[in-house]
Amino acid sequence: MKVNPKYNTKEALLELYNKPLLELVFEAATVHRQFHDPREVQMSSLLSIKTGGCPEDCGYCPQAARYHTEVDAHKLMSVEQVVEQAKNAKANGSSRLCMGAAWREVRDNKDFDNVIEMVQAVNAMDMEVCATLGMLNENQAQRLKNAGLFAYNHNLDTSPEFYGDVISTREYEDRLNTIENARKAGISVCSGGIIGMGEAVEDRIGMLLSYMAMETPPESIPINALVAVEGTPLEEQKPIEQWEMIRMVATSRIAFPESVIRLSAGRTKMNMEGQALCFLAGAGSIFAGDKLLTTPNPEFNEDKEMFDILGLIPKASFADGEKPETKPDPIIEARKKKEAERAEELKAAREASEKNGFQPRKVTTIVD
Numbered sequence: 609m610k611v612n613p614k615y616n617t618k619e620a621l622l623e624l625y626n627k628p629l630l631e632l633v634f635e636a637a638t639v640h641r642q643f644h645d646p647r648e649v650q651m652s653s654l655l656s657i658k659t660g661g662c663p664e665d666c667g668y669c670p671q672a673a674r675y676h677t678e679v680d681a682h683k684l685m686s687v688e689q690v691v692e693q694a695k696n697a698k699a700n701g702s703s704r705l706c707m708g709a710a711w712r713e714v715r716d717n718k719d720f721d722n723v724i725e726m727v728q729a730v731n732a733m734d735m736e737v738c739a740t741l742g743m744l745n746e747n748q749a750q751r752l753k754n755a756g757l758f759a760y761n762h763n764l765d766t767s768p769e770f771y772g773d774v775i776s777t778r779e780y781e782d783r784l785n786t787i788e789n790a791r792k793a794g795i796s797v798c799s800g801g802i803i804g805m806g807e808a809v810e811d812r813i814g815m816l817l818s819y820m821a822m823e824t825p826p827e828s829i830p831i832n833a834l835v836a837v838e839g840t841p842l843e844e845q846k847p848i849e850q851w852e853m854i855r856m857v858a859t860s861r862i863a864f865p866e867s868v869i870r871l872s873a874g875r876t877k878m879n880m881e882g883q884a885l886c887f888l889a890g891a892g893s894i895f896a897g898d899k900l901l902t903t904p905n906p907e908f909n910e911d912k913e914m915f916d917i918l919g920l921i922p923k924a925s926f927a928d929g930e931k932p933e934t935k936p937d938p939i940i941e942a943r944k945k946k947e948a949e950r951a952e953e954l955k956a957a958r959e960a961s962e963k964n965g966f967q968p969r970k971v972t973t974i975v976d
């Protein structure tokens with residue numbers, strides 16, 4: 609049951625969301641137990657592979673170039689750096705690595721080729737690889753799929769009605785198209801939203817209705833609480849109460865019984881009891897590690913302690929789907945072939961000149 613037919617209207621979802629809290633949590637826990645192992649929680653790591661300088665204007669995001677925030681922009685990491693970080697995340701119990709790049713959209717260039725190599729390398733480590741790279745066309749989605757990408761994250765963020773209050777540089781429809789392109793390539797879809805941006809409860813429900821309208825809803829639905837960052841248009845937003853987070857997790861759990869509901873950004877503002885209620889209400893994943901792209905997150909050790917106290921078990925990778933096969937990427941193969949040929953040519957030229965007794969010309973610099 610991908611979508612709960614009892615709650616497929618705005619009225620029914622609103623009524624559900626506004627139920628007495630403990631009844632809502634109980635109903636969510638009951639649904640959760642029918643479709644998932646309630647002790648298993650996936651630990652995922654979110655790594656910013658390219659930070660800042662984004663041309664978009666998402667009102668919550670410190671990585672938008674137009675806002676004056678303290679984010680240190682950095683260019684795309686190397687494949688080796690990403691593999692190092694993935695090893696560290698895996699050693700700390702993460703079974704999924706989500707790589708985020710602050711791009712408006714993917715471009716067919718060397719950077720994207722490098723991302724393809726990152727996906728190949730991390731998939732070879734038996735970790736689920738997820739990426740969030742902005743808008744994506746069908747070909748790019750297919751290349752990522754062939755590289756071994758398990759999931760693509762692209763959030764709708766909120767309802768279509770409230771969306772324009774937060775973002776103006778791209779349309780809701782653009783986001784739906786990217787999700788559709790990932791879906792067509794056979795990539796698992798991760799898409800959710802942020803609460804606490806000044807939206808009404810109807811907007812939270814409106815976002816869930818957008819997912820209900822899809823032929824197949826996302827396999828993974830991250831629920832984030834806004835982390836208001838100084839310098840962004842939403843810097844003055846008051847943090848939401850953790851009860852709201854629990855309500856949103858529980859409502860999403862009941863509405864989409866098979867999806868993994870991810871308790872994502874904003875955990876630093878929640879206590880362990882609040883997080884425990886989220887797990888009871890069906891949250892099946894957290895992001896581990898002290899950073900979520902650029903915003904703070906609890907440390908690995910704190911989460912380990914929480915797992916011990918609550919009796920939670922980190923979920924193994926590929927428990928929710930087969931490991932994707934990595935196929936050779938023709939663009940990268942062609943580039944490597946060219947590089948190898950060039951290296952051969954240089955070597956042959958060097959050997960020939962050595963054989964002929966050629967000495968490289970000495971360049972003397974005269975300094976007055």
Ligand code: SF4
Binds near residue numbers: 670671742
């Ligand atoms: S959320 Fe993504 S697209 Fe929006 S400004 Fe931040 S990095 Fe850019």
